[in-house]
Amino acid sequence: MAVSATPYGLATQSLLEGEIDLSSGNIKGMLCTSDYTPDLDAHRYKSSVTGEVTGTGYTAGGLALTSVSVTYDSGTNQTAVDADPLVWEGAILDDPVRYLVLYDGTAATDGARPLIGVIDFGTDLTQSGGNFTVTFDDPVVVASVG
DSSP, X not given: XXXXXXXXXXXXXXXXXXXXXXXXXXXXXXXXXXXXXXXXXXXXXXGGOOOBOOEETOOTTOEEOOSOEEEEETTTTEEEEEOOOEEETTOEESXXXXXXXXXXXXXXXXXXXXXXXXXXXXXXXXXXXSOEEEEEETTEEEEEOO
16 A cells, blocks of 8 residues: 655645644644545645545544654755554444545634645545554554554
8 A cells, every 4th residue: 555645735834824833733634535636736724625534433623643743854854743643443434534634723613724734545445443543654654444
C-alpha cells in the first residue's frame, strides 16, 4: 500500500497568517471516503471537505492529535510533524476509508478551520470491528485495521 502525505497549498498562508498553531492548536484528523477529491490548490478550510466516514466508534470531525511535535532536519532541509497514533477503538465504519485529513479545529466554524494536509492511504480500507489506527512514523504514515 503506497501511502502519501501532502500539505494543502494554502496551509502555508494559514500558518503565516496565524490561523494554524501546530504546538498549541486543536489539530485533528478526520477520515474520509474516496468520495472526497482533495484539491490541494483550492481547499483551505474544513468546509471544503466532503465524504467524511460514519459508523460506530467514529465521531464526526475526527480525533485530536496528541503529543504533536515539529522538528527540522538541516541535513535534508525537511520539517517533520509527529504525533501519537490516532486510534478509533471498536470501529465499524459504514464506508471504506481513503483519506486522513488534518486540520486545525480551534476556530468555532468549519469555514474558519484551516486544512493542513491530506494523507492518501493509496487504497480503500474497510473496517468492520477492532481498532482503526493511524500511526505517524518518521514521517511515514501507516494505517492498520483490525
